[in-house]
Structures are given as structure tokens and as C-alpha cells.
Amino acid sequence: MKNTEKEKYERPVIKKVEAGMPNKFGLRTEYQPMTHIDGVSVHELAERFGSPLFVISEKTIRDTYAHAKRAFTLRYPKVQFAWSYKTNYLNAVCHVFHQEGSWAEVVSGFEYDKAIANGVNGKKIIFNGPDKSDADIEKAIKNDSLLHIDHLDEMYMVIDIAEKLKKKPRVAIRVNMDTGIYPMWDRFGFNYETGQAWDALNKIMFSGKLELTGLHCHIGTFMLAPYAYATAAYKLADLAIALEKKFNHSIKYIDLGGGFPSKNTLKGSFLPGKDANPGIDEFAEAISTALINSFSNPDKLPLLILETGRALVDDAGYLISSVIANKRLSSGKRATIIDAGVNIMFTSFWYDHKITPAQPFTHYTEDTVVYGPLCMNIDVIRENVSLPLLNKGDKIVIHQVGAYNMTQWMQFITLRPRIVIIDLDRTPHLIRESETNNTLTDLELVPEHLKKFEL
Amino acid sequence: MKISKNVSISENGFIFNPTTGESFTVNPIGVEIINFLKENKTEADIKKQLLDKYNTDSATIEKDYYDFMHMLKASNLLDTSAE
Amino acid sequence: MKKKYCIAVTGLNAIDSPGPGIPVIRGIRDSLLFDSRIIGFAYESLEPGIYMHDVVDKTYQIPYPSSGTDSLLERLNYIHSVEKIDIIIPNFDAELYSFIKLEKTLNSMGIKLFLPTMEQFEERHKVNLPAFGKKYGIKVPFSREIFNISDIFGLTRDFTYPIVVKGKYYDAYIAYSAEQAQAYFNKIAAKWGLPIVIQEFIKGTEYNVTGLGDGKGNTIAAVAMRKQYITDKGKAWGGITIEDNDLLGITHNFLSKTKWRGGFELEMMKSSKNEYYLLEINPRIPAWIYLAVGAGQNIPEALVRLALGEEVEPYKAYTIGKMFIRYSWDMIVDIDEFQKISTVGEL
Numbered sequence: 001m002k003n004t005e006k007e008k009y010e011r012p013v014i015k016k017v018e019a020g021m022p023n024k025f026g027l028r029t030e031y032q033p034m035t036h037i038d039g040v041s042v043h044e045l046a047e048r049f050g051s052p053l054f055v056i057s058e059k060t061i062r063d064t065y066a067h068a069k070r071a072f073t074l075r076y077p078k079v080q081f082a083w084s085y086k087t088n089y090l091n092a093v094c095h096v097f098h099q100e101g102s103w104a105e106v107v108s109g110f111e112y113d114k115a116i117a118n119g120v121n122g123k124k125i126i127f128n129g130p131d132k133s134d135a136d137i138e139k140a141i142k143n144d145s146l147l148h149i150d151h152l153d154e155m156y157m158v159i160d161i162a163e164k165l166k167k168k169p170r171v172a173i174r175v176n177m178d179t180g181i182y183p184m185w186d187r188f189g190f191n192y193e194t195g196q197a198w199d200a201l202n203k204i205m206f207s208g209k210l211e212l213t214g215l216h217c218h219i220g221t222f223m224l225a226p227y228a229y230a231t232a233a234y235k236l237a238d239l240a241i242a243l244e245k246k247f248n249h250s251i252k253y254i255d256l257g258g259g260f261p262s263k264n265t266l267k268g269s270f271l272p273g274k275d276a277n278p279g280i281d282e283f284a285e286a287i288s289t290a291l292i293n294s295f296s297n298p299d300k301l302p303l304l305i306l307e308t309g310r311a312l313v314d315d316a317g318y319l320i321s322s323v324i325a326n327k328r329l330s331s332g333k334r335a336t337i338i339d340a341g342v343n344i345m346f347t348s349f350w351y352d353h354k355i356t357p358a359q360p361f362t363h364y365t366e367d368t369v370v371y372g373p374l375c376m377n378i379d380v381i382r383e384n385v386s387l388p389l390l391n392k393g394d395k396i397v398i399h400q401v402g403a404y405n406m407t408q409w410m411q412f413i414t415l416r417p418r419i420v421i422i423d424l425d426r427t428p429h430l431i432r433e434s435e436t437n438n439t440l441t442d443l444e445l446v447p448e449h450l451k452k453f454e455l
Numbered sequence: 456m457k458i459s460k461n462v463s464i465s466e467n468g469f470i471f472n473p474t475t476g477e478s479f480t481v482n483p484i485g486v487e488i489i490n491f492l493k494e495n496k497t498e499a500d501i502k503k504q505l506l507d508k509y510n511t512d513s514a515t516i517e518k519d520y521y522d523f524m525h526m527l528k529a530s531n532l533l534d535t536s537a538e
Numbered sequence: 539m540k541k542k543y544c545i546a547v548t549g550l551n552a553i554d555s556p557g558p559g560i561p562v563i564r565g566i567r568d569s570l571l572f573d574s575r576i577i578g579f580a581y582e583s584l585e586p587g588i589y590m591h592d593v594v595d596k597t598y599q600i601p602y603p604s605s606g607t608d609s610l611l612e613r614l615n616y617i618h619s620v621e622k623i624d625i626i627i628p629n630f631d632a633e634l635y636s637f638i639k640l641e642k643t644l645n646s647m648g649i650k651l652f653l654p655t656m657e658q659f660e661e662r663h664k665v666n667l668p669a670f671g672k673k674y675g676i677k678v679p680f681s682r683e684i685f686n687i688s689d690i691f692g693l694t695r696d697f698t699y700p701i702v703v704k705g706k707y708y709d710a711y712i713a714y715s716a717e718q719a720q721a722y723f724n725k726i727a728a729k730w731g732l733p734i735v736i737q738e739f740i741k742g743t744e745y746n747v748t749g750l751g752d753g754k755g756n757t758i759a760a761v762a763m764r765k766q767y768i769t770d771k772g773k774a775w776g777g778i779t780i781e782d783n784d785l786l787g788i789t790h791n792f793l794s795k796t797k798w799r800g801g802f803e804l805e806m807m808k809s810s811k812n813e814y815y816l817l818e819i820n821p822r823i824p825a826w827i828y829l830a831v832g833a834g835q836n837i838p839e840a841l842v843r844l845a846l847g848e849e850v851e852p853y854k855a856y857t858i859g860k861m862f863i864r865y866s867w868d869m870i871v872d873i874d875e876f877q878k879i880s881t882v883g884e885l
Contacts, residue, residue: 007510
């Protein structure tokens with residue numbers, strides 16, 4: 001029988017005092033419990049919607065967006081964000097960004113259709129990616145979307161289809177380049193240094209069939225060096241100025257893609273991401289300075305488009321999970337098993353996600369490995385984290401899971417859980433139902449001869 | 456199970472084992488259990504006292520007590536000769 | 539009556555690869571201008587300074603930099619509520635980032651620091667040294683950063699062995715083969731994370747300069763030293779002050795161009811052609827700082843005064859031929875003290 005009159009239980013622990021080892025045992029520091037997300041109780045959310053549960057904070061999205069927008073508009077007169085669908089294409093999330101004024105940036109026919117279905121004006125959809133089918137291109141041309149050409153094969157496809165439709169599509173090319181960072185992404189688009197990009201631009205201009213509206217690049221992901229964006233901006237500006245000189249043609253926009261980091265901590269990083277990763281202002285400063293320095297006429301500055309995904313949504317996502325069990329490994333190390341696995345937490349392969357208990361705890365901790373519930377050895381959420389003493393059934397909150405997890409997750413061993421968004425009035429709304437067996441088995445067929453068996 | 460005789464434990468949970476030269480820290484409930492052991496209380500008695508005092512169930516106490524004793528043993532703090 | 543300041547100092551690890559905390563405190567204690575109460579900030583329970591009660595008045599454990607500025611600030615808030623700290627002097631490279639980030643917040647609490655700016659701190663980073671050398675016209679060995687152990691095999695395009703394998707914050711090893719370089723890569727990456735810096739090996743004699751910049755381009759102090767005895771960890775066990783106008787010229791140039799704020803150490807290599815290469819800029823006071831004090835330039839004292847906002851007259855000279863010889867000393871400590879720092883994090 002549990003009785004609230006009694007003292008709060010904490011399991012007994014013993015820790016060896018070792019020289020040369022961090023001994024935080026007695027320190028009254030560390031972190032605070034996270035009992036509420038945007039004012040809504042974590043325990044109540046789990047009770048009402050189940051566990052595990054993804055929770056998205058609308059307020060955090062809007063605040064982060066406003067901050068990013070201000071960072072750029074303070075420094076550069078014409079700025080447009082385009083929501084990167086692949087980062088999180090839950091319709092509710094896309095709608096928040098579109099309400100804020102974001103265009104859509106998509107990389108497949110599937111994402112393109114999603115944006116159209118979300119009500120985005122075709123003229124405000126940027127179509128990136130190396131795989132666009134004839135049908136995709138036709139659709140995009142009819143809707144007057146911005147086609148970002150990735151390779152020459154695609155360029156000729158677009159010219160063909162444009163001739164057939166008797167339309168002059170608005171296009172940009174994707175440029176890859178050396179920005180002084182490693183690894184250099186050269187698999188997408190046309191290379192700057194080898195002159196490929198300039199060749200492609202010349203082909204477009206001479207064809208007369210395409211309306212060259214912009215220049216695009218996307219130099220990498222989780223970039224920690226703002227200067228690399230300055231380099232990219234200088235190189236794109238260089239191409240724009242060359243076009244101006246040779247063809248007297250001015251492009252409308254420069255699209256610097258995405259790749260800004262969130263505040264997550266990359267594995268192998270000494271300092272936590274919250275302290276070490278550059279903020280959006282530093283990127284805004286580097287990019288704006290480079291663009292303003294490049295163009296001589298302030299009235300003819302191109303529109304700056306940003307396809308920032310991760311930096312705008314990562315911090316807004318939380319995953320509530322429950323402790324299934326605690327066990328002791330043969331090495332003596334503590335292991336805690338939770339009900340959320342790597343199949344829905346893809347990013348635990350890259351980050352040391354911050355984990356906070358959702359109920360009060362003392363300052364006593366144990367070094368713990370956090371396992372997911374899958375019967376698979378790779379299912380590790382944190383390899384080593386100093387956690388307060390959790391009991392079975394306790395809730396934890398995993399932070400900064402808003403980017404990529406809800407698009408790269410997979411159904412594996414377990415079904416995918418629900419997702420809620422908490423609105424500005426602190427009301428949670430269900431935005432994706434959990435899967436059922438039927439979600440999957442409805443897609444399956446068993447041939448007649450396999451149907452019967454006896455055991 | 457008994458705690459080795461010469462092992463000393465302070466109020467704030469610092470344990471020094473003079474035989475091995477090793478030191479340990481334990482949390483308050485750990486201090487309680489070690490003191491019970493030093494008073495030669497039986498296992499059943501200790502578990503009952505904990506269950507009376509704390510807001511938990513006997514399965515949790517059972518499991519955590521077993522784990523804690525295992526850790527004490529692995530830390531060479533238990534006197535196994537008496538058994 | 540002299541004024542008394544509460545000064546907190548880190549780097550109490552006066553071990554075989556010593557932190558600068560204890561010699562910094564000695565310099566402060568030598569001051570005739572002010573009195574001080576010294577608060578030690580320790581990370582580990584066996585840092586010798588914790589137990590040196592005639593040097594450190596009281597020690598508090600603080601969280602590792604890797605646990606983030608939030609937990610550091612929370613701990614500092616608590617300590618400040620008890621001690622009313624006037625000045626903090628951080629002495630570890632790895633913690634400087636956090637303290638620089640917190641400088642404004644700490645100032646608003648009434649705590650003063652005298653540290654390089656974030657730009658200065660980042661710019662002089664090992665990783666950025668080639669660009670730094672180019673910008674300020676200082677010769678540096680060729681180097682590049684690598685993130686992946688497999689990159690080591692591609693190094694022969696730009697380097698010939700031996701090479702120097704360096705950690706982001708600490709540790710440097712000379713590798714004579716790719717296999718050795720790989721072993722050092724793993725060793726350093728496990729401790730200090732990525733990237734790892736690969737640096738051209740320059741053969742020659744090492745010289746060091748420690749000094750203090752006022753943040754306006756002026757040299758407040760500068761003392762040059764040659765290591766006389768180096769331990770197997772590459773640390774000076776003995777050294778002597780020298781007179782070398784080239785070295786001091788490079789130092790003045792460095793300070794006037796970067797407008798460096800705070801203490802620093804320049805690690806220089808003099809090649810067989812008598813050219814100086816800058817190997818590293820340590821953005822803090824070095825462990826051998828008491829030699830500078832002994833030679834007539836009390837850098838810790840001057841740093842405290844700069845932190846307080848006082849005008850400090852630059853030191854113009856120091857005694858040439860002063861030596862330091864380090865020695866080790868076994869303290870006898872009662873287990874009660876070890877227990878106290880281990881359980882409550884204060885002593």
C-alpha cells in the first residue's frame with residue numbers, strides 16, 4: 001500500500017570515492033526536475049495521451065522563429081524563411097510555420113503534395129532535391145513553383161517539359177563549394193570551384209527557356225562555423241555579379257539553405273551544445289555582412305532565403321517516456337530501461353540528449369546507461385548519463401527532439417506513439433494518433449497458399 | 456549479512472574501509488540500512504522498517520535491498536566470514 | 539588600513555602537471571597593496587590546494603565545465619551568497635569558455651573577472667592558429683584540424699612525420715608514424731573531444747613568455763623564460779628568466795595588435811635558423827607564474843588590480859637570470875578533511 005503520509009522513497013546507492021574522477025555526489029547543483037511543459041503537467045500528459053509521447057511546444061516554435069527572423073531582418077533588408085519539410089512535416093507543425101510567414105521547402109513529390117495540401121501557394125514552394133520525376137516537374141511548372149536544379153540531367157528534363165507546356169519555369173541552380181569546412185558536401189548541385197556552376201548558369205541563360213531567378217546552396221548540416229556561411233554567401237554573390245556583367249541579368253534571390261545547429265550536444269563534444277554551439281545571430285551576422293559587402297547597389301540586394309529547419313524546431317520538441325525497469329549490469333553499472341527506443345529517437349545516434357526526470361529528486365545520482373525497450377543491442381538512448389535515482393514508473397523528459405525524429409522514425413518492434421502540440425493557452429491538442437496493428441496489417445497481403453497452417 | 460566490523464560510517468554518508476583504504480559515499484537511506492546492519496538487525500526487520508517509513512511497496516524494497524547488498528558485497532564492505 | 543578582497547581561484551592541482559592556482563595565490567598573498575581572503579574552486583577531491591590551509595582559506599567544489607554554464611552559475615550563486623566574492627581568476631583553458639560566457643552575469647552580481655573577450659579566446663584557439671598567424675603577421679607551424687581517425691592516413695599529403703597531435707584544450711604528443719598518431723588521436727579524443735589538431739613539428743628550443751594585457755593594446759607585464767628541465771609530461775621543472783628582445787618584441791606586437799585582455803602565455807619555438815614560431819597561446823596565467831613574481835613582475839597582483847578597474851603602471855623590467863626550481867612536498871592530511879570535501883563539497 002502506498003501512503004502519502006510516508007516519506008518519499010529513494011533507493012539506496014553507494015558510490016566509490018575515486019581520485020581523479022568527477023565526484024558530484026554531494027554537490028547541490030546539477031539540474032532541476034521538469035514537471036511541466038509549457039505549464040502542462042508531464043504526468044497528466046502521459047496519463048491522458050499515453051507514454052511514450054512526443055510533445056511540441058507551439059510557443060517555443062513561434063519564439064524561436066521570431067528570434068531567428070529578427071536576427072536576420074535587423075541586419076539585412078529582405079529575408080524570407082522557407083520551412084524545411086523533411087525536418088518535421090507534421091501538418092500541424094507546418095501550419096505553425098506557414099502562419100508565421102514561412103514558405104515551404106520540399107525535396108520530394110510526396111513533400112510537394114503535402115505542402116500543396118497544406119494550402120501553400122505553389123509560387124511559395126521551393127522544390128529541392130536530386131530526385132524529381134517528370135510528373136513532379138510538370139506539377140511544379142504549372143504551379144509556378146521555384147525549381148532548384150540539382151544536375152544537368154534535370155536541367156534538360158525541365159527544358160523539355162517547359163517546351164511541352166509552353167511555359168517559362170522559374171529556376172535556380174544548387175551550387176556546392178569549398179567553404180573551408182570538412183566534410184565538403186559535393187554530391188548535390190554544381191561545383192563552384194571547378195566552374196561547373198558557371199557553366200550551368202550559362203547553359204540556362206543561353207537556352208532562353210528558363211527564368212533564372214535564384215542561386216541556392218546548402219553547405220552542410222549542424223554547422224558550427226558561421227564563417228563557412230560567409231564564404232558561401234561571397235561565392236554565390238560572385239556568381240550573381242558575374243551574371244549581371246555578362247547577361248545584364250539580376251537574380252531575385254540567394255538561398256543559403258539550412259544547416260544551422262540547434263542547442264543539442266553532439267556526441268564527442270566536450271562542452272554542452274547550449275554553451276558551445278553558435279547562435280542564430282552569429283550566422284545572421286556572417287551572412288548579412290558578406291552579402292552587403294558583395295553588392296554595390298543597396299536597392300538591388302537580392303532576397304535572402306533561408307531553409308533553416310533544425311534550429312527552428314529542435315528545441316520545441318520533447319519526448320515523455322516512462323521508466324520500465326532498473327537493473328545492474330555485470331560491470332556494476334546501473335542501467336535504466338525506458339519505453340522509448342531508438343526507432344522513434346533516431347537522433348540519439350548523434351546527440352547526447354538532455355534527460356530530465358519529471359518529478360522532484362535529491363542530489364544523489366548514479367552513472368546510468370539508458371536503454372530503450374527494443375530487443376536490440378543498438379537500442380541505447382544515452383550511453384552514460386549521471387541521473388537521479390529513478391523508480392519504475394517515473395517519467396522522464398528527453399529534450400530537443402523536434403527535428404528529424406518525427407520524420408525519420410520508423411515502425412519497428414513497437415508502434416509509433418502519439419504526438420501532441422501545446423498551444424499558446426496551454427491546451428494540448430492531439431496532432432497525430434498512435435499507430436495500431438491495423439495501420440500496418442492493412443497494407444499487407446498473405447497469398448492464398450500461405451493462409452493455412454497447423455501448429 | 457553483517458557490515459565488516461572496522462568499517463566506519465559518518466552521519467553524512469562517508470564510509471571508510473580501513474582494511475582496503477577505500478572510501479565510499481552513500482545516500483541517507485543507505486546510511487540507515489548500514490546502521491541497521493551494524494545493529495545486527497535481521498533482513499526481514501530492516502525491510503519492514505523501511506516499508507513503514509517510506510512511501511513505496513515491498514517489491515521495490517525487496518529489489519533495491521538486494522541490489523544494495525550486492526553493491527556492498529562487491530565493495531568488500533560485508534563480513535562474509537560469519538556465515 | 540589595506541582593503542581586503544575575496545578572491546576565488548581555480549587550478550589548485552599542484553601536481554606533477556600542475557595548475558597555476560597555487561602560484562597565482564602566492565603572488566596575490568605577496569601583495570603589499572591589499573589583503574585577501576582566498577577561495578579555492580576545485581573539481582576533484584584530491585587537488586592539493588584544497589588541503590593547503592595557509593594558502594587557501596576555504597575551498598568549494600564546482601561542477602565540471604562539461605556540465606554546462608547553468609549548473610556552474612547555480613553553484614557560483616550559492617558560493618557567492620556565502621562568501622561575497624569580489625574577483626574570480628579561472629586558470630584552466632577548459633573552463634575559460636564558461637567563465638567568459640558568464641562574465642556579464644557575474645559582473646551584475648558584483649563579481650569581477652579580467653579575461654580575454656570571446657573573440658580573442660576563439661581566435662587564438664589551436665584550431666584557428668594558422669589564420670591567427672596570418673592575420674597578425676606571426677609565424678606559426680602549419681596545422682589543420684581533423685574530426686575522424688581515418689583522416690590520419692591522408693595527412694602525408696600535407697605533413698611529413700614526425701607530427702604533433704594536439705587536443706582542443708590540453709595534451710600534445712609527437713607521433714612518428716600514422717599508427718602512433720592514431721593511438722594519440724584516440725587518447726586525446728576520449729578526454730577532450732574533437733577536433734584533434736595536427737601540427738607541423740618544428741625542431742628547436744622552446745621559450746615561453748608570460749604576460750598581462752590591459753585590453754587596450756598595452757603590455758602591463760611580460761617575462762621571458764627558458765625551460766631548463768622538462769619532465770616526461772613536457773612540463774618545466776626548472777626555468778630561468780632571459781633577456782631576448784625578439785621574444786619581447788613579438789609579445790608587444792601580439793598585445794598591441796590583438797588588444798589582449800588578461801593573462802597569457804606564449805609558447806614559442808626557436809628554430810635552428812633562429813626564427814621564432816608561435817606554437818600556442820595559452821589564454822591564462824601559466825603554472826610557472828611565480829618566477830615572474832620573483833623576477834619583479836607580480837602579474838597576479840596586477841591582474842587583480844585591473845579587474846578592480848584600477849590604473850596599473852606597466853612593468854618595464856625584470857631581473858634576468860632568476861630561476862625557479864619546482865619541488866614536490868608530501869602533506870599529511872586527516873581523512874576527516876577528505877571526507878568533508880567528498881561529501882559536502884566544501885572544506
